[in-house]
Amino acid sequence: YKETIGDVDIVIAGDDAGPIFDVFARAPSVERVLARGDTKCSVIIDHGLQIDPRVVPSRSFGAALLYFTGSKEHNVRLRGLALRRKLLLNEYGLYRIGAEERGQEIASATEEEVYAALEMDWIPPELREDRGEIDAAKAHALPTLVELAQVRGDLHTHTNWTDGRDPLADMARRSCAKGYAYLAVTDHSPGLGMTNGLSPERIAARLAEAARLNAELAPFRVIVGTEVDIRANGALDYPDELLAKFDIVSASVHSSFAQTREQMTARVVGAMRHPLVTALSHPTGRLLEKREPHAVDLDAVIDAAVETGTWIEVNGGPERLDLPDTWIRKAIDRGATLVANSDAHAIEELEWMDLAIGTARRGWAAEENLANVRGLDAMLASRKKR
Ligand SMILES: [Zn+2]
Ligand SMILES: [Zn+2]
Numbered sequence: 001y002k003e004t005i006g007d008v009d010i011v012i013a014g015d016d017a018g019p020i021f022d023v024f025a026r027a028p029s030v031e032r033v034l035a036r037g038d039t040k041c042s043v044i045i046d047h048g049l050q051i052d053p054r055v056v057p058s059r060s061f062g063a064a065l066l067y068f069t070g071s072k073e074h075n076v077r078l079r080g081l082a083l084r085r086k087l088l089l090n091e092y093g094l095y096r097i098g099a100e101e102r103g104q105e106i107a108s109a110t111e112e113e114v115y116a117a118l119e120m121d122w123i124p125p126e127l128r129e130d131r132g133e134i135d136a137a138k139a140h141a142l143p144t145l146v147e148l149a150q151v152r153g154d155l156h157t158h159t160n161w162t163d164g165r166d167p168l169a170d171m172a173r174r175s176c177a178k179g180y181a182y183l184a185v186t187d188h189s190p191g192l193g194m195t196n197g198l199s200p201e202r203i204a205a206r207l208a209e210a211a212r213l214n215a216e217l218a219p220f221r222v223i224v225g226t227e228v229d230i231r232a233n234g235a236l237d238y239p240d241e242l243l244a245k246f247d248i249v250s251a252s253v254h255s256s257f258a259q260t261r262e263q264m265t266a267r268v269v270g271a272m273r274h275p276l277v278t279a280l281s282h283p284t285g286r287l288l289e290k291r292e293p294h295a296v297d298l299d300a301v302i303d304a305a306v307e308t309g310t311w312i313e314v315n316g317g318p319e320r321l322d323l324p325d326t327w328i329r330k331a332i333d334r335g336a337t338l339v340a341n342s343d344a345h346a347i348e349e350l351e352w353m354d355l356a357i358g359t360a361r362r363g364w365a366a367e368e369n370l371a372n373v374r375g376l377d378a379m380l381a382s383r384k385k386r
Helices: 017-026 058-069 072-084 111-117 133-138 168-177 200-217 261-272 298-308 325-333 347-362 376-381
Strands: 008-013 030-036 041-045 050-056 087-089 094-096 105-107 182-188 221-229 248-252 311-315 338-341
Touching: 008 058, 017 030, 017 041, 017 050, 050 058, 058 072, 058 105, 058 111, 072 087, 072 133, 105 111, 168 182, 168 200, 168 347, 182 200, 182 248, 200 221, 261 298, 298 311, 298 325, 311 347, 325 338, 325 347, 338 347
Parallel strands: 008 050, 182 221, 221 248, 311 338
Antiparallel strands: 030 041, 041 050, 087 094, 094 105
């Protein structure tokens, strides 16, 4: 769930790498084999991604998984901690110094074993960044991270009525089949022009369509919401009487990205102070490797979220992953509520919830920090007072 990656290492427990690498070499997605040795091979798959399968004996699997998972910073800290106890930690296992030559490891088959031998709790991979997780694991004080299976619904999605691909009925049926209790459809307001934002007449038609679907899919619930533009001058792109028709109002910056930090912060915080705004979407506006975050004071955004009860989104779009992980942790520490969303524009993109939850986990988020792990009534009741 890191924002971007280089290649992918796959650690495989086995005695004979030959037949395992044969499977990789023949896999339909593999375009070519770059190199093949006794324990490691490298292949290139579709889109040019390099995958390095590595075969290790089962007794070294945990140590190898830990080593190749990283991060480097986490592993350096762990190895230093081991050394202070006269232990050596490498990709084969944890040894008393000197015993590695004889292959007499203290722990190596599972990650849990290795961490336990270093007198700490197992650390979820998302936290392995040397950002305090090792001390927390020693103190048995790691958070119980939120899980994808705890998500009860998605609160930011689009349909073919604006810039999405699929009809609401398909988005709703897919969400229902996923086991969600609810789906908020949050098509755009008209301000951007190109996304064909909803007029008052189409909002009325959408409410009627949602009522029909709700009769069909009950107790599953389609919630009619909106992703309303925050205009350059800070005004919302719908008048209050239209905003009041939506049960979820997610406010977004989609234009005038080059504003100064003062302008952008006043624009965003002003929107968060609006009583009808439920959540702030993709708070930094960044597109990974394409567009820098806009100049917004995220400390002020977090303060406004806590003060007003506005939720802050963790957007799971692969280019966004926004709010970023380090800021998620600050938001949680200061008591803000997050909402993890896919921002799906097609039924298969509903699976981007996985990336939203992965990002939230990297920010140390637990179940109680997210609005959309709550059941329908509890989620609606926890919105800020209108
Ligand atoms: Zn948006
Ligand atoms: Zn959106």
